[in-house]
Amino acid sequence: MSMAAVLERLRANVDKMKSVEYRHEQLRALLRCIDENVDRWTEALRKDLHKAKMECLVMEVNYTRNEVICHLNNLDEWTKPEYVKKELLQISDECYIQKEPLGVVLIIGAWNYPVQLVLCPLIAAISAGNCAIMKPSELSEATAALIEELLPKYVDKDCFAVINGGVKETTELLEQKFDHIMYTGNSNVGKIVMAAAAKHLTPVTLELGGKSPCYVDKNCDVEVAARRIAWGRFVNSGQTCIAPDYVLCPSENQERLLKGLQAALEEYFGKDPKESEDYCRIVNQRHFQRVKTMIDKTKGSIAIGGDSDEKDLYISPTVVKDVQPTDALMEGEIFGPVLPIVTAETADDAVRFINSRDKPLALYAFANDKKVVRDIAQRTSSGSFCGNDTMMQMSLATLPFGGVGPSGMGSYHGKFGFDAFSHKKAVLVKALAMEKVNNLRYPPYTEKKMSWINWLSAKKEKSRGGIFSFLSFTVIMTILAVLIKVLTVMTYLV
């Protein structure tokens, strides 16, 4: 079946998804799809990335499961009309925001967390009432095949389709007209996706990457920081979009930090990480070569690791010290198990360095004094920020997940995902009574009408403080509301 034909089939069924009850049904079906196949998900992830079972469960299966449950628990609330604050002019009108589905959306996933990066956008698309085509990454082949096999057995085939393939298939898909595209991956392809979407004026959510900095302050429990950084950087062999990409640290702390990282890595993966059941592999030869070349080209000195085995797609957890800002490791996102340490003597130096580069997807700062941490959050811009830990900002579905500037646009997770795939329709419903009031805005225009319109609608600047100004505003509004209600009733009685 051609891609246009698949899209046509889904488009013919968009009305089915308008029913909130049907969305519940589809989300419950997706939950069964996750729960009844836990072993198959973990096997596929092991094949693609050598992921440990616990990591598969925590960061993929259970994570996605929790996302479905979050949507099931909140969907009724999120789909309700959202009544808005009114002004004098609309006092007797019904004014609300109606969340409506967009139609058929395209979800393009990446390979590093290949379950959650396809299914979490799908959950959001379903709860917002859309049909969807999913295009998993061809690099995580086993998981992509499993998604293609399992999904049609659980969710409605007339509303959802999985299309597997690489550049050719994605390019063909992008020629079609969708109502929204959510893409996860690198920024070069992000530009291709956005350009293709622009041809149809299709809105996009782009979940991209970049170099996420991690500042370690001079006054900091360096050993604890090292454990948290080592986990964030080396989980999934560094192939995590929000992993700390490099450390900024005062020179006086660097030796302690290195010792802490070494100790943490030994504790997590043993003396030889290659033998560890819990250490992942690089996804393919191309990415192996890309990361290996960065290590080979660095002018910094390798303090930890540096070993690799191409046949096994293995690169050991590697920490490089004395790295200059112009080093090969500081050019693009590393997206592999390498952590450069760059000197920044003070928080001010770190902020200057961060602000001179692209806005990152995530930013981390470690300091004993939370004021220092909050100050860095305030003086920099990034998709997300986490103080005194790494990556934990994504564990909370009430926080949005997304980038800013070159690290992405739009966000999802929890209600943010529901919003990403919804149109917020402005609705105002008037009664047919009180036409006399409406006469004010019809021609012929007169000065008297104008002064009434000004009185009714011209905005007044609110005084910024003081309980009295608030109280007097509330009292005036209440009196006016009562007067208008009385007038309305009288109009009906006359």
Ligand code: NAD
């Ligand atoms: P990838 O190679 O799997 O590509 C992503 C998707 O784009 C795939 O489905 C692929 O088929 C498609 N694609 C590739 N080339 C294309 C082309 N020329 N035209 C059309 N489609 C094409 O993944 P990747 O890009 O290697 O992913 C890694 C990047 O993604 C990193 O930068 C990482 O930081 C980022 N990432 C971001 C997030 C996030 O949530 N922000 C999550 C994961 C990864």
